[in-house]
Amino acid sequence: MSYPPETGSEISDTDGSAALEREIELLSHDIRSAVSDVIGGLRLIETQDLDAALRSQIGGIHASSEVLARLIEDALMFVSGGKHHHLLxxxxxxxxxxxxxxxxxxxxxxxxxxxxxxxxxxxxxxxxxxxxxxxxxxxxxxxxxxxxxxxxxxxxxxxxxxxxxxxxxxxxxxxxxxxxxxxxxxxxxxxxxxxxxxxxxxxxxxxxxxxxxxxxxxxxxxxxxxxxxxxxxxxxxxxxHAASDTGSGAPDLSAYRILVAEDNDTSQLLVSQMLATMGAECELASDGVEALNWMSRERFDLALIDIEMPRLGGLDVLRAARNRQRSGIYPSMPLIAMTTYVLRSNRDAIYAAGADGLLAKPLVSIESFGHALLHYIAAHASAPVIAAKGAEARQEALPYDRETLRNLLRIAGQEGAPELMDRLQSDLAMVSRGMRAAQASGDLAETRNHTHILISLSSAVGAGKVHKAAQALNTAARQGNADAVARDTPDLLDALDRLRAALAVVPPQGD
Missing domain, CATH: 3.30.565.10 (Histidine kinase-like ATPase, C-terminal domain)
Known part of the structure; x- marks a missing residue:
């Protein structure tokens, strides 16, 4: 580490303190960059063709690296005197x-x-x-x-x-x-x-x-x-206890994790309370640099980016995030801009920088805010994933097949379609609860029963990934393979949560 030369009384305490703060800032930058490289490198590892033991090992390393990043961030914020958002x-x-x-x-x-x-x-x-x-x-x-x-x-x-x-x-x-x-x-x-x-x-x-x-x-x-x-x-x-009863028409966002990049304390509090009320988990960044640090370390379902921020503005954050998604360093997620400036020229610049959507501030309605976020998440799920350089380009479809669902709703008719969608969601929720209970108790018979139901439900809407995973888990439960059931149940529950979230925003007549 380099320090300013000691020249006795020529350097005041103020100058020395400023030099130390600058050195801490530079070291913090390099430490965060190194941590981001580690996590980014782990994300680039293609694990689908690896054996289960090695996949488990890499998953453990990735989970540990994210904890390490949080601890380092907390330590750096402590020595630099910054805000500790996790205390909120x-x-x-x-x-x-x-x-x-x-x-x-x-x-x-x-x-x-x-x-x-x-x-x-x-x-x-x-x-x-x-x-x-x-x-x-x-x-x-x-x-x-x-x-x-x-x-x-x-x-x-x-x-x-x-x-x-x-x-x-x-x-x-x-x-x-x-x-x-x-x-x-x-x-x-x-x-x-x-x-x-x-x-x-x-x-x-x-x-x-x-x-x-x-x-x-x-x-x-x-x-x-x-x-x-x-x-x-x-x-x-x-x-x-997390009070998440909106008492209104606001949607349930408890399946989602959202990053909020906003420098204004009042706006931070307002947005985070709205998200908490709807059940979402959120993390806060006070400027563009913090936002990029968060995205380099952890996964989110959506990021809200304020356009006017210190150190690094929202447009620069959008451009950097999109470039890093293309390289595979950042996971794909919808990036939503927030701004008080909604003139045509501002909108064009924001979308050109890579925004998936735009929300005007101030946010006055929790219902419209929540439904807008659900819309962007669902739209992102149906869009092509930005392929990593050198990787085979692939399309990530909705977790169900549009045409299969449309046909199902046509058969139900205009009057029966809403009831069918309600029953479908109710049945999927019942399966989710049952599988979580079976997971906790290790009950293979219950796992077999609920995956049997899920095989039928997923087939009805063309949910291929859920269908295939449910079949595999059902087979493992029938064979008494408790290790395979314990290993694969969390992945199926994640896929089921995504299917339920996507179906929740489908209109009764289909999408």
Missing amino acids: ASNLHLRRFLRDMEKRWTMRGNLQGVTFTLDVAPDVPDVVQLDRLALERVLANLIGNAVKHAGESNVRLSVTLAEAEVLRFSVTDEGPGFSDAALTRLFSLNARSSEDEATGGGLGLHISKQNADTLGAKLSITNLASGGAQAVLEVPYQAW
Whole structure:
């Protein structure tokens, strides 16, 4: 690292502070660029032709790299004195978050001969309002501690909804447990004593307790009579409950994750509250550079880009994002501009830069805002994907076949079509709930029953990807292949969620 030369009194404290701030800014840029290169490189790996074990390994590395990026971003914001957006209340798609944790710790466990298992009860909410990074740090340190001391045995993360709707995360292992001395000072900084045989300084448990307090949760650790230890994080209802009842005609966006790039604090609050009310998970960027950093690190279903932002304006963000999507570094997603300037010349410049749509500010109606976002997401799903350079160009169609659905609605007739669509959505929702319950309990018979229904429903609307995945899962369940069912169920549920979301915006007469 280079510093300005020391020349005694010639450099004031102010000058030295400015030089240090500049050096931090330059280092932050290089660190973020390196992290983006790692994640971008992982995205370019074609995994469909790899065996299941290698796909799982890459998935775990990708999940870990995204956590690393969040931690680095938090550290850089801390040293630079920037805003910590994660401290604002925000929705978190809990099951998606837990699937990412499962990928990470399954990989880590495999490296150490430990079997990691995730169990999520069917009544656990899909969306909670928690600080994602704080929850990640609590669970990661608890699981990491368990994996470290479990030997070649089992570590389990169980998530349940306990009495009084307390959200309960339980990490159990089959290791030696904690010594009596360690139990008396579990959460103290550098709690390990020289008498403990276990390695490490006990810093992880201190971090877990610190972040549990941030969440407003209770953390406890005990030794089990059967051997091993159990760590329990209990989050009270008032700390996690995400109120998402719009009480109006606003749509449900709980299946989506949205990036909001907006420099105005009031607008940030307004947009994020609207999205939270509709159940969406959102992340905030205060300028164009932050927006590009977010898109380089993580996946979103849609990005809202304010045109007038400091450091890097919205038009430049749109151009850069489109170029990086073409190179395969960024995943494909709709980019929606937000601006108060809607003159024809402004609109032309915005669309020329790569915007998929344009929303005029201020946003005055949550209903029209929500339906506009659904429209752009559905339209993007039916558009050609921007192919990566060197990759074979391919078209990503809607998750159903338009002509098959049109024919189905024609048969139902003008009066029967709305009822048919309602029943279809109701049946798909029932299958989704049933499969999630079967996933949590490991019930292969229920998996077989619900995939059988899904095979029929997906065939009726020409949902080829869902149909094929449901057939494969049904076969695995019939054969008693619990490992294949556990591995492939999350992918089928994701595909089913996309099908339900796409069908939700189809008019009764078809699209």
